[in-house]
Amino acid sequence: MIIGIVGCGAIANIITNYAIEGKLGSELKYFYDCDLERAENLAAQVNGTVVLKIEDMLNYVDLVIEAAAPSAVPLVVPKILNSGTNVMIMSVGALMDEKFRLKLNQLAEENNVKIxxxxxxxxxxxxxKSASIGKINKATLITRKPPKSLGKTLTEKEILYEGKASEAVKKFPVNINVAASLSIACGIDVDVKIIADPKVKRNMHEVYVEGVFGSFRTSTENVRCDINPKTSMLAAFSAIKLLKDLNQNFVIGN
Ligand SMILES: NC(=O)c1ccc[n+]([C@@H]2O[C@H](COP(=O)([O-])OP(=O)(O)OC[C@H]3O[C@@H](n4cnc5c(N)ncnc54)[C@H](O)[C@@H]3O)[C@@H](O)[C@H]2O)c1
Known part of the structure; x- marks a missing residue:
């Protein structure tokens, strides 16, 4: 597969570094960023091609990774889908708007491509995903991050938000993708608490889900990206793993 990427920041850097090691299983070839220098830096590392607008890569790629910003999603994703190209969306917060999500889904159907x-x-x-086959009754998320990751300077712990995920993504658009992912996967607007805590060094997420299947709790302590401390390394790794799975005959997990 030939891959293009929109947004050449923290996530794109990790994917590119992995591609350099030759383990991606796809060719990361086209780079686009509104900051041209960022696109040039990454492209140079894999002998890639920089484009000045998204349209310039669409005839040559099988899949585009959006790793830019929630505001970029309505600008680029419909164009990608309409060109008959698959897309991977990292700025999941943009998908909390159900009407917009359904519109993208319809475009994908019409163009026979996948999101x-x-x-x-x-x-x-x-x-x-497995639990959602039965009914999910309750889902909660507690996100705890160092203040810097939330754009704050604090010496004491502070609860920055308590409420529904749909409101959280509006108030913390680049910081709370997990709330959006959780809500979309559960099919409910989950209850979210966001805490800025100077005592923690990692981006931490505690998830609780309850439904017909029973219940589970997960706890994550994510190492932050050097380039962008708001972003966890695991997010970039998940994109790499999904890309690799697309080329695999043996896929683990649903
Ligand atoms: N799904 C998840 O769990 C998860 C986790 C972390 C980050 N993210 C999201 O992934 C996205 C990328 O994260 P990152 O840490 O790499 O961000 P980053 O800020 O390090 O890099 C983003 C890059 O995109 C570019 N950009 C922004 N808007 C653009 C546009 N309209 N067109 C072209 N380029 C544009 C910026 O210039 C920047 O170089 C963010 O939206 C972030 O919120 C999702």
Missing amino acids: FMPSGAIVGLDGI
């Missing part, structure tokens, strides 16, 4: 949403920084999405 992939990797599990990102959350753990347990496999279990949630």
Whole structure:
């Protein structure tokens, strides 16, 4: 597969580094970023091609990874789908709007292509997908991050938000993709608490899900990306794993 990427920041850097090691199983070839220098830096590492607009890669790629920003999703994803190209969306917060999500799904159907949403920084999405075959009654998320990851300078712990995921993604759009992933996978607007805690060094997520299947709790302590401390390394790894699975005959997990 030939891959293009939109957004050449933290996630794209990790994917590119992995591609350099020759283990991706696909060719990461086209790079687009509104900051041209970022695209040039990454492209240079894999002998890739920089494009000045998304349209310039669409005839040459099998899949585009969106790793830019929630605001980029409505700008680029419909174009990608309409060109008959598969897309992987990292800025999951943009998909909380159900009307928009259904519109993208319809475009994918019309163009016979797929939209992939990797599990990102959350753990347990496999279990949630299985659980969703029965009814899920309750899902909660507690996110605890160092203040810097939430754009704050604090010396004491502070609860920044308590409420529904749909509101959380509006208030913390680049920080709470996990709330969106969880809500979309569960099919409910989950209850979210966001805590800025100077005592923690990692991005931490505690998930609780209850339904016909029983219940489970997951706890994640994510190492942050050097380039962007808001982003967890696991999110980039999940994109890489999903990409690799697309080329595998033996796929583990749902
Ligand atoms: N699904 C998850 O669990 C998860 C986890 C972490 C991050 N994310 C999301 O993935 C996305 C990428 O994360 P990152 O840490 O690599 O971000 P980053 O800020 O490090 O890099 C984003 C890059 O995209 C570029 N960009 C922004 N808007 C653009 C546009 N409209 N067109 C072209 N380029 C654009 C920026 O210039 C920047 O270089 C973010 O939206 C982030 O919230 C999702």
